[in-house]
Structures are given as C-alpha cells and as structure tokens.
Amino acid sequence: MKIQNRNIVNNIFICCEVEEGLVAEVSLELLTKGRSLANRLNCKLEAIAIGSGLEKLPDQVFPYGVDVIHIADDPRLSPYTTMPHAAIVIGIFRKEEPQIGLFGASSVGRDLAPRVASALKCGLTADCTQLEIGDHYEKKTDTEYKNLLYQIRPAFGGNIIATIVNPETKPQLATVREGVMKKEILSVSHKGKVKPVAVNEFVNSTDFAVEIIERHMEQRKVNIKTAPIIVAGGYGVGSKENFELLFELANLLGGEVGASRAAVDAGFVDHERQVGQTGVTVRPKLYIACGISGQIQHRAGMEESAMIISINNDPHAPIHSIADYAIVGEVSDVIPKMIRYYKKNSK
Amino acid sequence: MKSLKIIVLAKQVPDTRNVGKDAMKADGTVNRGALAAIFNPEDLNALEQALRIKDRYPESEIVILTMGPGRAAEIIREAIYRGADKGYLLTDRKFAGSDTLATSYALSMAIRKMEPYAMVIAGRQAIDGDTAQVGPQVAEKLGLPQVTYVEEIQEITNNKIVIKRRLERGVEIVKSSLPLLITVHNSAPACRPRHAKRLMKFKHAQTVTEMQDNSEDYISLQQDRPYLRIEEWSVDDVKADDSMLGLSGSPTKVKKIDNVVFKAKESKVLTAQNVDIEWLVKELITNNTIG
Numbered sequence: 001m002k003i004q005n006r007n008i009v010n011n012i013f014i015c016c017e018v019e020e021g022l023v024a025e026v027s028l029e030l031l032t033k034g035r036s037l038a039n040r041l042n043c044k045l046e047a048i049a050i051g052s053g054l055e056k057l058p059d060q061v062f063p064y065g066v067d068v069i070h071i072a073d074d075p076r077l078s079p080y081t082t083m084p085h086a087a088i089v090i091g092i093f094r095k096e097e098p099q100i101g102l103f104g105a106s107s108v109g110r111d112l113a114p115r116v117a118s119a120l121k122c123g124l125t126a127d128c129t130q131l132e133i134g135d136h137y138e139k140k141t142d143t144e145y146k147n148l149l150y151q152i153r154p155a156f157g158g159n160i161i162a163t164i165v166n167p168e169t170k171p172q173l174a175t176v177r178e179g180v181m182k183k184e185i186l187s188v189s190h191k192g193k194v195k196p197v198a199v200n201e202f203v204n205s206t207d208f209a210v211e212i213i214e215r216h217m218e219q220r221k222v223n224i225k226t227a228p229i230i231v232a233g234g235y236g237v238g239s240k241e242n243f244e245l246l247f248e249l250a251n252l253l254g255g256e257v258g259a260s261r262a263a264v265d266a267g268f269v270d271h272e273r274q275v276g277q278t279g280v281t282v283r284p285k286l287y288i289a290c291g292i293s294g295q296i297q298h299r300a301g302m303e304e305s306a307m308i309i310s311i312n313n314d315p316h317a318p319i320h321s322i323a324d325y326a327i328v329g330e331v332s333d334v335i336p337k338m339i340r341y342y343k344k345n346s347k
Numbered sequence: 348m349k350s351l352k353i354i355v356l357a358k359q360v361p362d363t364r365n366v367g368k369d370a371m372k373a374d375g376t377v378n379r380g381a382l383a384a385i386f387n388p389e390d391l392n393a394l395e396q397a398l399r400i401k402d403r404y405p406e407s408e409i410v411i412l413t414m415g416p417g418r419a420a421e422i423i424r425e426a427i428y429r430g431a432d433k434g435y436l437l438t439d440r441k442f443a444g445s446d447t448l449a450t451s452y453a454l455s456m457a458i459r460k461m462e463p464y465a466m467v468i469a470g471r472q473a474i475d476g477d478t479a480q481v482g483p484q485v486a487e488k489l490g491l492p493q494v495t496y497v498e499e500i501q502e503i504t505n506n507k508i509v510i511k512r513r514l515e516r517g518v519e520i521v522k523s524s525l526p527l528l529i530t531v532h533n534s535a536p537a538c539r540p541r542h543a544k545r546l547m548k549f550k551h552a553q554t555v556t557e558m559q560d561n562s563e564d565y566i567s568l569q570q571d572r573p574y575l576r577i578e579e580w581s582v583d584d585v586k587a588d589d590s591m592l593g594l595s596g597s598p599t600k601v602k603k604i605d606n607v608v609f610k611a612k613e614s615k616v617l618t619a620q621n622v623d624i625e626w627l628v629k630e631l632i633t634n635n636t637i638g
Contacts, residue, residue, distance in 0.1 A: 079519075082483075082493055107514040111495045114480035118451060118487035123598030126478040136602055150602065156363060156475065161605040169598040209492040210523045213509070217517035229637065253637050272516070278477060286636050307636055308612075309627070315616075322612055325627055329619025337621060341628040346638045 004167075005146040010099035011044040011068075012037055013171065015089055016061065017108050018051040018078075023060045025225075026104035026178035033131060033181040034102060035065035040133050041147055043099070044068060048092055050085050050197075052078035058194050065186035072197035076208065079215060080108050083207040086115040091202030093120060098171040100149050102131075105175035117173050123166030124173040125151035127277055129180055129300045136165045148172065154277050154296045161296065179225050179281035179301075222256055222272055229255030229286045232275055232302070235262035236291025236312065237331055243268050245335045246290060252342060258282065258302075260292045276301035290331045294319025311335070350406030351503075351525075353397045354458055356469035356485070357390040357411055357426060359419040363474050386422045389470025391538035393531040396500055397468050398430045398539060403503070408432050410464075412457055414442060414450060420554045423577050427549045428541040433574070435461075436554055439581040441589055446597035447476075451484030453592055456585040458489060466508075467528040471496060482530035492523050496532040554579045 014034045016027040031047065038045040044067040049057050054073045061069055072088045089112065093101060101116075103109035105127050117124035130152035136145045148165045149172040155162040166172040224230055231250040233243055243257070250257045258275040259268065275282055277297035287305035292298060294310070294317055302308070303322055310323035311334045320326035327334055361382035394411075401407040411426040411434035413419050423434030437457050445453065458467060467489070472479035479495070486493035494510050501520070502509035512519045513532045551568060554577045558565050569575050582592060590596060617623040632638040 081521075082495075086487075107496065110479050111483060111493070114447070114478075114483035115487045115493070117480070118448065118484035121448065121598070123446065123448065124478075124480060125599060126476075126480060136600075138600075151599075155604075156361075163602040163605070164599050165602045166598045167600060209527075210494060210521050212519055212521050214520040215517065216519075217514075220516060286631070310614075320614060320616070323614050324612060325617055326614040327617045327619060327623070327627075334619050334624060337619070337624040338628055341621075341625040342632075342637070345625070345629050345632055 002141070002143040003146065004143055010097055010170070011046050012041070012100045013046045013048060013093070013096070013098040013102070014066075015101065015103045015109070015112070016047050016049045016057075017080075017104050017106060018049055018054065018057065021051075021053055021056060023049070023057065024104060024106070024178075025183065026106055026109075026176070028061075028064060029178065029181040029183045030102045030104060030176060031061060031064035031066060032184045032186075033176070034100075035186055037100065037131065037133060037149075038065075038067075041099070046070065046096070046098070048072070048089060050077050050088055051080075052076075058192070062190050062192050063185045063188050064183075065190055067192045068195055069192060070195045070197050072199050074199045077199070079212055080112075081208070081210050081212065082111055082115060083209065084203045085112055086119070087202045087204075087207050088197060088199065089116050090119045092197065093171060101171040101173045103173070103175045105177040109175050113173060113175050120169075120171070122169035122171060122173060123164070124175070125153060125164045125166075126175050128153045128174045128176050129277055129281075131174060131176070136167055138167055143167075149174065154300055177278070177281065220272065221270075224256045224258050224273055224275065225280050225282055227256035227282070228284055229253045229288075230258045230275070230282055230284045230302075230305075231255055231288045231290065232258035232260065232292060233263050233268065233290045233331070234260040234292030234298075235266055236293070237263060237268060238291070240268050242332060245332065245339075249288070249335055249339055249342075252339060253286075255284070255286070258287075260295075260298045289319050289323070290335065292319050293317050294322065350404055350408065351400060351465035352408045352410065352461070352463065353400060354410050354412055354461060354464050354467045355390070355394050355397050355426070355431065356454060356467065356482070357394065357413045357422055358387045358470075358473045359384050359413065359415050359422045360387045360473050360475045361385075384418060384421065386425055387470055387473045387475075389472060389531060389533050390422075391470070392533055392535040393468045393470045394426055394429060394431065395536055395538040396497065396529070396531050397466075399536075400466075400500065400503060401430065410434065410461060412437065412454065412461075414438070414453055414457075417554065417556050420557060420577050424549065424552050425541075427552060428546045429539060430542060430545065433577075435578045435580055437580050437585065438556075441582045441592050444594035444597060445592060446599045447478055447480040447484060448598060449592050449596035451481050451488055452596065453582075453585070453587055454481070455485050455488035456587040457580055458485070460580075460585055463526075465525045467491065467526070469528070469530050471530045471532050479530070482528060486528040489528070492527045493529070494521055494523060494527060495530045497529045498532055498535045500529075549575065551575050552577055
C-alpha cells in the first residue's frame with residue numbers, strides 16, 4: 001500500500017470577505033475554524049483579503065490566530081466583482097499551494113469559489129456543516145491518504161449526510177454558511193505577518209469586463225443569529241397570515257421569527273429568516289419549532305439550541321425527537337394559548 | 348443587432364422535495380430511477396430570460412443543452428413547448444458520476460461546438476445539490492465573464508448588456524459586454540407555460556435513441572420533419588477527454604454516506620390542551636427561559 005502524507009509546509013488559507021473595511025462575520029468564523037484545523041495539522045493559518053482601503057484589516061484578523069495575511073489593496077477591487085478577485089485568489093493559490101482553502105458560502109463566496117476551483121481543477125464542496133481532519137483509503141489505487149479534510153454536508157434532500165474528500169487535488173476547497181462555525185478570539189495580542197499582493201501581477205484590464213453601475217445594499221433588517229429566543233415556522237404554518245401569530249409570540253418573548261426553507265420557498269417570510277444548512281445556523285436559549293417537520297438540513301441549523309420546543313400535529317414528525325418538549329397539536333391552536341398563558345403568568 | 352444565439356443550460360433533477368427511501372446507491376451516487384424527475388426550477392427561470400430576449404429580437408435562437416441519461420430528453424421537449432428552438436442532449440455512460448468540475452468541463456466542450464453564441468444562461472443552482480457551482484465553472488472554462496443571481500435583464504443592445512442582480516442583502520446593476528454567462532435567481536419571473544400550438548407541433552420531437560425504441564413510423568415522420576429531431580451528443584461528439592469525465596475526472600469523492608441518526612432526546616410529550624400549555628409556560632418562566 002502507498003501512503004500519501006500532505007507536506008506540512010502547505011498551509012490553510014481563508015478567503016476573507018470585506019464589507020466597508022470590515023471583515024465579514026462568516027470570515028471570522030472560518031478563521032476560528034481554520035486556526036483549530038491548522039493546530040491539528042501543525043501548519044500555518046493564512047488569510048487573503050481583497051478590496052480597497054484595507055489598512056486596518058490585519059488588526060481585525062490577527063486576534064483570531066492568523067499567521068500571515070495577504071492583502072490586495074486597490075481602488076478597482078471594491079466593490080467585489082468576480083474576475084479580478086478570482087484572478088488574485090487563483091494567483092496566490094498557485095504560488096503558495098495551500099492544502100486547504102475555505103470561503104464563506106455568501107453571495108460573494110458562492111460566486112468566487114467555483115471559479116477558483118475550476119481554474120485550479122480541484123474539488124469544491126458547498127455548504128459544509130462540519131469540517132474535520134481524517135485519513136482516507138482509496139481502493140482503486142491502493143493508497144492511504146493521511147490528514148485529508150473531511151467536508152461533511154447533508155445531501156440529497158437531507159436524507160443522508162455525505163462526507164466528501166478530495167484526495168488527489170490541492171487545495172481542498174469548501175464553502176461554509178455564516179453561523180455554522182463559532183467565532184472565537186485566540187489572543188488579543190496575537191500578531192502575524194502582512195504580505196502585500198502585487199495586484200497587477202495577477203489582474204489585467206480584461207478582468208474588469210463586468211462593471212457595477214449601481215449598488216443598493218440594505219442594512220440587515222433582522223439578525224436571527226443573535227436572538228436569544230427564536231419562534232420558527234415551517235410549511236405547516238400554512239400561510240403568511242398564520243405567521244403573524246409567530247411574530248406576536250416572538251415579540252412578546254423578546255425573540256425573533258425564524259423559518260424553514262419550505263416556509264421561505266412558499267413565500268411566507270423573507271430568506272434572511274431561514275434557519276438551516278442553506279440559511280443561518282442559530283444557537284438560541286429557546287427554539288420553538290412550529291409546523292416544521294425537522295429534516296436534517298433544518299436541524300443542522302438549530303439542534304444546538306439550549307432548549308427546543310416542537311409544535312407539530314404529526315406525532316411522528318422527526319422534529320419531536322430532538323425536542324425537550326414535544327407538543328402534538330395544531331400551531332394555530334397552541335400559539336394563541338402560549339400567548340395567553342404567558343400574559344397571564346409573567347409579571 | 349437583430350438576432351442572438353442563446354444557450355440555456357438545463358438539468359433534469361430528482362424531485363428532492365419528495366424523496367422516498369432507497370434513493371441512494373451504495374457508491375454514494377443518486378439512484379435517479381427511484382424518483383420523479385422534474386425540470387430544475389431555476390433553469391425554468393433561466394429559460395424565461397432567454398424567451399424574453401427572443402420576444403425583443405424574434406430572430407434569436409434559443410438552444411437548450413442538457414447532460415444526463417436518455418430520459419432527460421423530456422426537459423428538452425418541455426423547453427421547446429415553451430418556446431425554445433432546439434435542444435442537445437449530452438449523454439454518454441462516461442459522464443456518469445461526474446461532480447461539478449467534470450460536469451462543467453463536459454458542458455463547456457459542448458458549448459464550444461456551438462460557437463459563436465452571444466450568451467449562456469443557466470439557473471443559479473439545481474435542487475439536487477444546491478451547489479451553484481456549475482454556472483461559474485462553465486464560465487471559467489470558456490473564459491467568459493459571469494454574472495450570477497440575475498433577476499432581470501434590463502437592457503441588451505449591440506455587444507452590451509445591463510443586468511440586475513439579487514444579492515443576499517441588496518441589489519446590483521451591472522454592465523458587461525457579450526458574450527457572457529449568467530445564472531438566474533428564483534426571484535426572476537417564472538417561466539411562461541407551454542404554448543398549445545408548439546405542443547402540437549413538437550409532441551413527437553425525439554432523440555435517435557428514443558426513435559429506435561419506437562416504431563418505424565416515427566423514423567419516417569422525422570425524415571419528413573427534421574425539426575422533430577433532438578440531437579444526442581456523446582463524449583466523442585464534443586471531443587472531450589475521457590480522463591476529465593465521470594468518477595475519474597471528479598476530484599471530489601464521496602467517502603461515506605451516513606443515514607440520518609436521530610439524537611433522540613428524552614422529550615416530554617405534551618398535548619395542545621390548556622392544562623399542558625399553561626404548565627409548560629409556567630415551567631419556562633420558572634426556569635428563566637422566558638419572562
């Protein structure tokens with residue numbers, strides 16, 4: 001049997017997203033995960049930041065344990081457009097040969113990462129919910145690969161959990177949604193090295209084929225990620241009107257309204273309230289799941305809640321099995337009662 | 348500019364919203380035969396964008412390209428009923444097991460065969476994988492600019508296109524030259540329905556394989572009416588390199604598949620009766636979860 005061990009000089013790279021001079025939350029979460037993977041693999045953690053006016057950026061990322069940050073600072077690089085950003089990431093990856101590259105699964109990351117993966121002819125896994133390090137034996141070639149990145153995600157309608165590996169191509173690329181990984185500062189005094197990127201080495205004028213004429217970014221209206229209490233509704237809530245009940249309860253409890261993908265797809269609420277693999281991952285102290293069946297993609301986004309209450313008229317709905325309190329009943333019956341008894345019993 | 352050639356990428360997908368058991372094979376790939384097959388929803392949004400360009404420039408040609416097994420010809424017919432001009436089915440056993448990289452390579456080789464074209468339009472993502480990777484990867488392979496999450500094509504004139512994109516938290520209006528590849532978001536207008544006259548005219552549109560499976564009548568019918576022929580392309584037809592296709596051309600390997608295991612907490616089961624709900628609310632207030 002052949003044994004392939006990755007060279008430890010190959011590092012882990014996180015492509016950071018920058019919004020108005022600030023590193024995006026999802027990137028800080030990935031830096032935290034990247035740091036722990038780097039410790040496990042005994043390699044360095046490097047970051048890439050592309051944009052304009054990035055002087056203050058290194059100080060934002062160093063506390064998360066970044067050893068090296070590559071900064072591409074050029075007025076033409078903000079706001080984000082695909083080709084110049086892709087050219088820079090591809091150029092840096094070709095030069096530095098990382099073993100792992102991670103991107104946020106955001107509008108930007110999901111536009112950029114596939115372009116990079118295609119150019120480097122390497123594997124990319126979207127929307128991972130876990131990243132681990134492990135070995136892999138390839139039967140066909142009788143080769144044991146040491147220390148691969150296990151890219152774990154629910155797949156195929158959420159009926160299964162798939163573990164994906166890229167044994168033969170480097171870097172191993174993955175995207176992760178905001179909120180899936182926990183953000184944690186390593187040390188406020190940690191300092192790394194800043195490597196300025198010579199932008200013109202990688203980017204040429206034809207990369208600016210797509211030009212932004214107008215841009216309207218809305219402030220985030222709701223941030224369910226930080227809400228202590230979430231009242232979430234699924235397709236079983238039935239209508240936009242019935243969702244009003246959930247809003248009433250959430251307001252009363254000082255929480256926010258969340259939703260399953262089915263409820264968002266049905267147009268009951270906005271996408272930014274979506275909890276789950278393709279939405280946000282939340283860890284509130286109380287999660288009330290109303291009319292949600294509890295498919296794995298949804299559970300991936302909420303099962304670490306401190307307490308879960310499920311309301312579903314189907315006694316066999318999977319959501320009940322992960323709930324602390326499982327209420328078998330109609331949402332439209334139970335929620336008004338909860339509102340009534342809360343008003344009666346709270347001071 | 349009077350006419351444009353527009354290639355629409357479409358995929359027939361298992362309806363993952365209604366998955367039964369036994370849908371997965373032992374090697375971790377999908378047993379498509381066990382599921383209802385549908386036109387990937389966002390690819391219909393993509394087709395509508397192409398049809399709107401044709402509304403403006405009626406001489407334009409809309410070509411559907413799909414990769415899949417023989418039955419995927421169904422979605423080519425569906426697209427033709429709704430207004431597409433013709434379709435190509437990229438089908439070969441060598442494509443089986445392709446991940447997004449191998450798929451985008453195969454599609455890009457087929458698209459090269461159709462040069463020159465003005466635009467490639469695809470749905471943002473397919474519901475069986477939700478990766479949103481194939482569109483950008485095809486663009487990269489063809490060296491085309493890409494505009495993802497398209498909601499509206501606001502203007503399309505000589506060599507210039509103005510597009511509105513829908514982002515997570517906002518919108519962008521961008522300008523590009525042609526050719527380019529766009530991926531269409533589900534917030535874009537829904538696809539128009541089948542056209543009754545087109546349904547009548549193209550009801551018997553078939554691939555050669557389908558013809559062979561059917562009676563002689565169909566063959567003579569197609570000889571009289573060549574527009575009823577749906578082209579099939581193999582790996583050789585698009586001059587693709589075998590080693591970049593299928594499982595061997597796919598860097599991502601499925602290491603293992605786990606069934607979903609329920610963590611199964613000790614749940615306390617309650618009814619919707621007043622007494623249960625009041626007890627629960629009091630309990631939550633007492634242990635400071637709420638209140």
